[in-house]
Amino acid sequence: MDYTSVNLKEKMSKFSDHWSPKIIAQMNDYHFKLVKFKGDFVWHRHHDTDEVFMVLDGKMSIEFRDGSVELKSGEMFVVPKGMEHKPFAERECKIMLVEPAGTVNTGDAGGGMTVEESTWI
């Protein structure tokens, strides 16, 4: 049988919109997603799951109510379940997310930046 690897750069080149995660792989009931950040996202939380951010290119920060973390290429952070956070990137930043399938990008916050269902690329 012919097995095919998932090339992150090749997948990243398939879209250009910001804040709209695209699914590239599934492991059990978890999705691996690619997303491009630029500017400010909305404050939100995920009540039922942790969320992994891994920066593939660029730099970004995640603000919390009591602090923040800076992430650059080759760095990751796990946002704990239930913790309010707001991603930010001054310039376009390329990120991989790992989270349960069906996790909505804006969590409990809703609003215009919500993507109810991510698509596969």
Next chain:
Amino acid sequence: MDYTSVNLKEKMSKFSDHWSPKIIAQMNDYHFKLVKFKGDFVWHRHHDTDEVFMVLDGKMSIEFRDGSVELKSGEMFVVPKGMEHKPFAERECKIMLVEPAGTVNTGDAGGGMTVEESTWI
């Protein structure tokens, strides 16, 4: 509060042994692990979970009973639950694994390369 990112290269520099995954992060009941491969691993399978391989530096292959996949830096592959596989790397290759906490590296095969419990670095 002070939040700290996980730097993959910095973590990778903390160990030099082969085939012995080290835990760098936890998301829900899943572990993110770093591991260095060199040479042949053993044929094995994980009966209860998929397993993610992501190459951070170098190249490797995963053999299956009916084919194989080549992975180089920036590429990933999800080995399906229950599928027999054998990782191989001609030269040292640096990999990130994502799998449920407690997953044993040799799966159902056992033997001398088994690491019953990975350590955090």
